Amino acid sequence: MSIAWRHRPERGTPGMKRLIIWLALHAGRPLCRVLLVPISAYFLATSPRARKASREFLTRALGRPATWRDTFRHLFVFGTTLLDRVFLLRGRHRDLVVEVSNATVFEEAIAAGRGCLLLGSHLGSFEMLGVVGSVERRLVINMVMNLQDGTDLRELLAGSGQGLPYNVIALGHPESMLRVRECLERGEVVGILADRVYGGEATQEVPFLGASARFSLSPFRLARITGAPAVTAFALFRGGRRYEIVFESLHAPELADYAAILERQARRSPFNWFNFYEFWAA
Secondary structure (H helix, E strand, O other), X not given: OHHHXXXXXXOOOHHHHHHHHHHHHHHOHXXXXXXXXXXXXXXXXXXXXXXXXXXXXXXXXXXXXXXXXXHHHHHHHHHHHHHHHHHHHOOOHHHOEEEEXXXXXXXXXXXXXXXXXXXXXXXXXXXXXXXXXXXHOOOOEEEEEOOOOOHHHHHHHHHHOOOOOOEEEEXXXXXXXXXHHXXXXXXXXXXXXXXXXXXXXXXXXXXXXXXXXXXXOHHHHHHHHHOOOEEEEEEEEXXXXXXXXXXXXXXXXXXXXXXXXXXXXXXXOHHHEOOOOOOOOO
C-alpha cells in the first residue's frame, strides 16, 4: 500500500492545483465553488483510478452501492477543501466558520504538560488543524508530513514572502522522530497523519470498514515511548463555509482504537475521505 499511493496524485494534478490557487486568489471563493462543478465533473470522467477508489470506499462507508452522483459529490468536497486550503495558508481562515466538538479532550491533553500527539488522517482537512491551533489558540504546532504533498502551495507562499502558520517536520529523515520527541518534551503539539504507511516502518492489519487494512505502528509506539497524551482530530467540511473540528481521546494509544474511531468518523462524514487509491490493497 505504501508504494501504491505514492505513485498516484493525492490532491489533484499540478495543473488542477495551480488553477484552483489562481482562481481562489483572483476570483474569490463563491465563484470558485461554482467553477468546481465542471472541474469535479472533468475528474469524474477522466480519472478512472480515483473514481474506482472513491466508489469502493463510499460503498463500504455508506453501506450501499455508491452511484456516480456519490463519486461526483466526493470529488466536489475534495476540491472544496483544496480550495479552502489556499485561504487557510494565506491567513484568511476567518473566511470560514469553524465549530469545535469535544474541545475539552484537547484542552485536558495540553494541560497535562507533556505535549500532545494529534493523530490526524486524510479524513478532512489536516491543514485546518494546524492553522486553527497555531493562530486561534496561539499554540506551537508541529506538523509531520510528506513534503512532496502540497508543493505548489509552498512555492506560492514562498513567492509571496509568507511562511506557513505552523512548523513542518519532514518525513523520511533520520532526525525526524528525534525532532518529534523534542517537541513533545517541550510541551508542544505534534500532528501526524496516522492512516498511511510511509516507508519501511512496522505495520499491522486491523479491521476497517469490513475488511483488513494495513496501518503504521509508529505513531502509537511514539505515544507510548514519550508518554504524551494522544488525541484523534478531524477537521470535517460541513457545507457552505462551515467546518467542524472533532477531538476524541485515545486513553490507550492502540492502533485498533484509532482505526475504530477513524471508521466511525468516516461513516459519519464519508465524503471527507481523501485517500484516492485502493486503501485495502495488499
